[in-house]
Amino acid sequence: MKRYLLLLLTIGVFAACKTKKSGHGGDEPMTLEEFQDQFPVAQLPYKLSPDSLKLSLADSLALDTADIHRFLTDTLTKGDFAKTEKVKFWPLQRMTGNPVDYMVVKASGRSGTVAYLCFMDKKKGHFLKRIRVADAGRNGVFASVQIDNRNVVKLTEEVQNGNNRETQREDFYGVSADGSATLIMTNTSSPSAPGQIFNPLDTLPRKHKFSGDYTSGDLSLVSIRDGEDGKSFQFFITFSKDNGKCKGEVSGKGQYLAGNRGEYKDKETSCGIAFQFSAGRVAIREIGGCGAYRGIKCFFEGNFAKKAEKKKKK
Incomplete structure (x- = not known):
């Protein structure tokens, strides 16, 4: 009888272990819906500043790198962090938009902290493309993002000048259903030589x-x-x-x-x-x-x- 009870207890333990999700020490893969649920829901308009990006978040809220690769892309941080650099990810926000939905991911490593705006397919929720939209001051450059009610994405770049930050450039993007971002307009306060035009497509x-x-x-x-x-x-x-x-x-x-x-x-x-x-x-x-x-x-x-x-x- 004791052996029979021990056998039932062992089976129950194994069954419980299999209900755990990846990214939390388990075996069963996390679903897309469960991955999305880790992101706080917000509504447009949305804004993320460098100061907000620098705020510390608990390690318990961090996303698993394997889930980032599976539901977003394994090249999310390409060009911003070294391949050997250990990078942690946090879910910042999830928003419904038009013609795409948005997910904002914070990435932090030894070389700095940035945020990525991921464009997600509205029908199936699949990842389309991403752009880096915020920077907490690497190399003296601070970047922020705003998305208005018309789904126009505004990226602002500032540089540190003493105790103040001066806006150097504002880029406005429209987003297509395939996740491609098209530059609509650029404002820049960077000094140019007389008769010289700043061309973002140069x-x-x-x-x-x-x-x-x-x-x-x-x-x-x-x-x-x-x-x-x-x-x-x-x-x-x-x-x-x-x-x-x-x-x-x-x-x-x-x-x-x-x-x-x-x-x-x-x-x-x-x-x-x-x-x-x-x-x-x-x-x-x-x-x-x-x-x-x-x-x-x-x-x-x-x-x-x-x-x-x-x-x-x-």
């Missing part, structure tokens, strides 16, 4: 025959770069007229149409821009109201000449 590939920089005067630029395929392109347009009284700036992804034409339609507003390419030139005109990106008395229009690309030194 280092991107330009192998397509229409890719390049087109200018009209010193303060107007249409920058075209390669898209994900031969039918698409990335662009950045900025201009300043009437001694700076009228300015405009917009960026996004366009589609090549038949012939030498291209077109951009903003998903958030009625703004649309038509591109007409010719030998060494591009003409642009608005095909929708783009008042959100320019002054009320000027438009995205005009002819721009292609600049010769500088040859790389061998």
Whole structure:
């Protein structure tokens, strides 16, 4: 009888052990729903500052690295931490958005503390892509993120100047259903040489025959770069007229149409821009109201000449 009771007790212990989840010392894999439940739920608008990012979190709340790799990506920290560096992860927030949902993950290691905004598929909850959105001051640079009710993601970069932090750059992104983030607009207070424009697309590939920089005067630029395929392109347009009284700036992804034409339609507003390419030139005109990106008395229009690309030194 005692042997029979001992056998039942042993079976019960083994059964209990199998109900434990991975990441907590068990054998049974954690489900996606259980992984998501570790993230506190919030609603838009959302903001994460460098000071909030630096706040200490209990080790008991940390995410298991194996679960990060399984439900998000094993390259989450790529480019920010050394491969041999031990990094801990914490769940900061989970939000419902449109056209994607969001998960914010804090990562901390010997070299610093950052946060990643992960874009999740709305239907199945699967990971799509991520961007680093916050930094607690590595190398004197502080970064924060805001997501407004329109799902526009704003990244702000600041530098330490004495006891104060000065904003150097603000990047605004729109997010597509596939998780790709498109730069909408950039504000920068970094000093530039007279007649010099900050171009956020400057280092991107330009192998397509229409890719390049087109200018009209010193303060107007249409920058075209390669898209994900031969039918698409990335662009950045900025201009300043009437001694700076009228300015405009917009960026996004366009589609090549038949012939030498291209077109951009903003998903958030009625703004649309038509591109007409010719030998060494591009003409642009608005095909929708783009008042959100320019002054009320000027438009995205005009002819721009292609600049010769500088040859790389061998």
